Amino acid sequence: MSTSGRTQPDAVRTVTVVGTGVIGGGWAAHFLRRGYDVVAWDPGPDARTRLSGLLDTAWPSLERLGLAEGAGRDRLRWADTLAEAVADTDFVQESSPEVLEAKIALLAEVDRLTDPRVVVASSTSGLLMTDMAVGCENADRFLVGHPFNPPYLIPLVEVVGGRKTDPEAVTWAEAFYTAAGKTSLTMEQEVPGFVGNRLQEALWREALHMVDSGQATVQQIDDSIAYGPGLRWAIMGPMLTFHLAGGPGGMGHMLDHFGPALLEPWTRLQAPELTAELRDRVVAGAVGAAGGRTVAELERRRDAFLVDLLLLLEQHRDGQARGDD
Numbered sequence: 001m002s003t004s005g006r007t008q009p010d011a012v013r014t015v016t017v018v019g020t021g022v023i024g025g026g027w028a029a030h031f032l033r034r035g036y037d038v039v040a041w042d043p044g045p046d047a048r049t050r051l052s053g054l055l056d057t058a059w060p061s062l063e064r065l066g067l068a069e070g071a072g073r074d075r076l077r078w079a080d081t082l083a084e085a086v087a088d089t090d091f092v093q094e095s096s097p098e099v100l101e102a103k104i105a106l107l108a109e110v111d112r113l114t115d116p117r118v119v120v121a122s123s124t125s126g127l128l129m130t131d132m133a134v135g136c137e138n139a140d141r142f143l144v145g146h147p148f149n150p151p152y153l154i155p156l157v158e159v160v161g162g163r164k165t166d167p168e169a170v171t172w173a174e175a176f177y178t179a180a181g182k183t184s185l186t187m188e189q190e191v192p193g194f195v196g197n198r199l200q201e202a203l204w205r206e207a208l209h210m211v212d213s214g215q216a217t218v219q220q221i222d223d224s225i226a227y228g229p230g231l232r233w234a235i236m237g238p239m240l241t242f243h244l245a246g247g248p249g250g251m252g253h254m255l256d257h258f259g260p261a262l263l264e265p266w267t268r269l270q271a272p273e274l275t276a277e278l279r280d281r282v283v284a285g286a287v288g289a290a291g292g293r294t295v296a297e298l299e300r301r302r303d304a305f306l307v308d309l310l311l312l313l314e315q316h317r318d319g320q321a322r323g324d325d
Contacts, residue, residue, distance in 0.1 A: 024095030108135030121145030129162030218285025
């Protein structure tokens, strides 16, 4: 397929979001904040009401971060059909449920209805584009653009193509997401779960083991990260954090000194059996940690904190760019 005539990444004006649940709706909020015209399509019941409620929650935070010139909720338009949604669009972000067979059918339909020059990204949290695009005639313009929740605040998006994806489409998507205010992590090869989710999953498995064995409570696990390494990870991530742990010798000293400890059987990478007892214990712990606050209240608290943190990170990264200590 020739890509001549494809809209330049920094000239995109219209974005289509297919699926408007928590992730797709979050994408819609992000694109609206950045000043795009957003066309939404979701066949689910009460989809418009749910997205309106999500925007009610997200918009105050987005206003604090700053809206692009001309940005506004009035630039959202609902389409009655998928064909209408992808007509004359510059980019498609698909965020349907994580069911492979359904993804295959939906992406094939998107492919049939969308101009073959338009790049299509899936928000899948772990499925491979090679597997999802088997029904697509123009599989070379399909790729993964995996965000983190909430997409309207968390900058990261993981970009990776399938075996049939044109590298030019991946390059285009990386440039588009960057122009749209995202931090693109572009992968060279497909890996189930990508990068962030694989790391999250390892921590999640160990957390479940600790609750199951009575070694730690849900609250203790959350506190250990929120008041411990999570604070450092926000600015440096785990690898650079360990580089500092090596002192003046850096990562080399860290590996030489602590390397033998890697053989200690501290962690269990196999997930524990999710018994009814373990499920109930984790649920009870989460409800207790919520302290009577509803999910909506916790979301507002999370968003307010994330806005403060993003503004703080911006200050520190500006300082790094200037070479400040």
